[in-house]
Amino acid sequence: MKAAMITGIDRIELTTIPDPTPRPRDVVIQVVATGICGTDLHILEGEFAPSLPVVPGHEFAGRVVEIGADVTEVAVGDAVAVDPSLYCFECYYCQRGQANLCERWNAIGITEPGGAAEFARAPVGNCFKLPDGLDVATAALVEPLACAVRGFDVLPLKLGTNYLIYGAGTMGLMMMELAKRAGAIDVSVVDLNPARLETARLLGCTAAVTSSAEVERARGWDVVIDCTGVPAAIEDGLRQVGRGGTFLQFGVSGEHALASFEPFKVYNREITITGSMAILNSFERARDLFVAGAIRPDVMISESFALDEYADAVKQFRAGVGRKLIITPN
Ligand SMILES: NC(=O)c1ccc[n+]([C@@H]2O[C@H](COP(=O)([O-])OP(=O)(O)OC[C@H]3O[C@@H](n4cnc5c(N)ncnc54)[C@H](O)[C@@H]3O)[C@@H](O)[C@H]2O)c1
Ligand SMILES: [Zn+2]
Ligand SMILES: [Zn+2]
Structure with a gap:
């Protein structure tokens, strides 16, 4: 063959x-x-x-x-x-x-x-x-949908949750669709690629933006999902998680990539950082x-x-x- x-x-x-x-x-x-x-x-x-x-x-x-x-x-x-x-x-x-x-x-x-x-x-x-x-x-x-479903299995599920998703590739878009099904009140998407953001809008999201600053929430986000694997996005995403919120590392970074975060905020805001694999x-x-x-x-x-x-x-x-x-x- x-x-x-x-x-x-x-x-x-x-x-x-x-x-x-x-x-x-x-x-x-x-x-x-x-x-x-x-x-x-x-x-x-x-x-x-x-x-x-x-x-x-x-x-x-x-x-x-x-x-x-x-x-x-x-x-x-x-x-x-x-x-x-x-x-x-x-x-x-x-x-x-x-x-x-x-x-x-x-x-x-x-x-x-x-x-x-x-x-x-x-x-x-x-x-x-x-x-x-x-x-x-x-x-x-x-x-890929089965991977996204696994991602949701490690997230706290509550009606009325707000989600910020980094990356509007297939995975980010699937996460967006599942979040809507999971009772999201707001699903916003960040990507640098305008064509990808256009697709997110077509499928239906609250906002599709090139920078998290455009959708800033005073109290931060309940759930932030990285679907890029890119350290710059991950670092920005970690900063957007609100008190008691959860950050899901879904994107795959380079094996030796590093991203930094502020441990004080993770402690002080009781933030959960979790991963999901396949x-x-x-x-x-x-x-x-x-x-x-x-x-x-x-x-x-x-x-x-x-x-x-x-x-x-x-x-x-x-x-x-x-x-x-x-x-x-x-
Ligand atoms: N955890 C798992 O089980 C699992 C399963 C499948 C895929 N993945 C990973 O999920 C990620 C997404 O997969 P995909 O197929 O959608 O990939 P993709 O490359 O199609 O999408 C990634 C998107 O991230 C965007 N992006 C890049 N840098 C950015 C930044 N700084 N800010 C915002 N957006 C940025 C890109 O423009 C692109 O649209 C990949 O890293 C992939 O390896 C993980
Ligand atoms: Zn795959
Ligand atoms: Zn085994």
Whole structure:
């Protein structure tokens, strides 16, 4: 099969590799669409993936074309979205119900071949069926939505909360949509990219601005979410959290990036700083929210590319042009 492969730092090659074969509890999926996200850029920068080469693509959906000998839950022809997380189920964190922090955490598209290929293999337990009539390509959005749902799992949920979100990329926009569903009274978004802010307005937010100064609240914000990973945004965001408020570090910074904050304010205002990493028991809820229309794929997905255009898609994503870019390998 054809596959895009990250072979080294900033090196993407289109190659031919053997078709995947299922182990007893695996399925093979013909990939309909794979999303590109910030994590793929980190892999290209030599971070996040423990070793290269790897076939990227951790956000994908497709149709089952082959099932392992012991699979009964899905059948050939079923449309599925795939949770890429591969936990060991044995380590200290897995045993404590924190499998996303697994000491041997692996993921399809990061440590195992992913969806930037004609076919991909996944354990059946990672496959979540999609209803008939749903455009399977759009379901590449379920994986990032599952990360956003996990983000909300670590936040205090209260009706009438105000949210300030940094970054209006796919993740920031999904956080915005979920915040509205979670009973927000105000969801405002900060980004430097005017086109992205325009999308936030189109989807509906309280304000979409280039600087937090434009939406200053005398008492600060209940919840501030970083969806940029950029230290300047993180530092600014931490300063906007009000008394008793929470800051969620969702964006992925460079592994050695530093951001500073004022410990006095964290103490004095009883601020909670928390993080959220990938997916934990949130994929099925994300699938259900997606099917229920919680996000608008027609707005979220701005373009699709052929597999042999993977490098072009990455280049465009890096330039911040468009929104969620998907690869349609077949
Ligand atoms: N925690 C998780 O589980 C998880 C899951 C998926 C993605 N992520 C991370 O979330 C982040 C967002 O993902 P994405 O796909 O939306 O990325 P993206 O690159 O599409 O969006 C990031 C946005 O941040 C904006 N930005 C950059 N600097 C800024 C600044 N100083 N102030 C305000 N806005 C600024 C950019 O203009 C861009 O629109 C990435 O870091 C990604 O790696 C985390
Ligand atoms: Zn992703
Ligand atoms: Zn584990």
